[in-house]
Amino acid sequence: MASTRMAILSMVILVISIQGTFTIAGEAFVPLRLSVVNDLSNMTPETHFTSVVEGGVLLGALRRIQETRPDFMFTIKEDPNYGLFLESVNGVAGNPRDQTYWEILSENSGEYKHLDVGIGCYIPAENEHIVLRFSTWAK
Numbered sequence: 001m002a003s004t005r006m007a008i009l010s011m012v013i014l015v016i017s018i019q020g021t022f023t024i025a026g027e028a029f030v031p032l033r034l035s036v037v038n039d040l041s042n043m044t045p046e047t048h049f050t051s052v053v054e055g056g057v058l059l060g061a062l063r064r065i066q067e068t069r070p071d072f073m074f075t076i077k078e079d080p081n082y083g084l085f086l087e088s089v090n091g092v093a094g095n096p097r098d099q100t101y102w103e104i105l106s107e108n109s110g111e112y113k114h115l116d117v118g119i120g121c122y123i124p125a126e127n128e129h130i131v132l133r134f135s136t137w138a139k
């Protein structure tokens with residue numbers, strides 16, 4: 001029963017995503033897609049259809065997914081200079097010893113662009129595809 005409801009909800013969000021910006025109780029929302037990719041641990045990629053209030057930041061979309069999907073979770077830590085750093089996704093945390101972190105990308109027609117700010121500052125565009133990719137950096 002719960003899974004049927006979840007499937008219907010996903011379909012509704014998918015239809016909304018295809019249509020573009022929508023309004024609920026007078027407030028405008030921007031649909032977007034968010035994928036989580038972790039090739040370092042051979043995990044199956046997952047994709048969520050979600051939305052953020054028009055002009056809102058990516059953090060709002062992550063929170064919205066976390067509220068509706070029990071299988072999605074994330075943690076953040078505050079940096080005194082740059083704001084919010086995405087520390088872990090689904091229990092997997094970046095780690096300076098292994099030089100790993102959650103890279104935040106925007107995908108369009110197979111091209112991946114590095115976001116130039118963090119989740120607390122980035123304002124997603126309508127139907128944007130955001131990718132959280134567990135990555136390594138070279139020292």
Ligand code: B12
Pocket residue numbers: 078079081082083084085086087096100101102103104105114115116117118119121137
């Ligand atoms: C090295 C570096 C990283 C490393 C830090 C790991 C490490 N231990 O070295 C890694 C690869 C993890 C990284 C990641 C990202 N980074 Co960076 N990073 C830098 C860089 C080149 C140097 C930072 C540094 O070492 N300073 C010296 C030390 C002594 O000072 P510190 O305060 O302790 O440094 C810490 C913070 O800078 C923090 N940090 C690094 N990047 C970011 C990004 C955000 C949003 C936050 C909150 C914190 C943060 O990690 C450092 C180590 O703990 C700066 C540019 C610069 N020249 O300053 C960009 C910079 C800080 N990063 C930036 C960005 C955008 C990112 C990413 C969002 C990129 C992406 N699209 O994935 C991600 C963060 C993703 C996430 N999970 O939230 C921007 C931030 C701009 C902004 N106003 O938000 C900068 C300014 C580069 C730029 N665009 O000009 N980064």
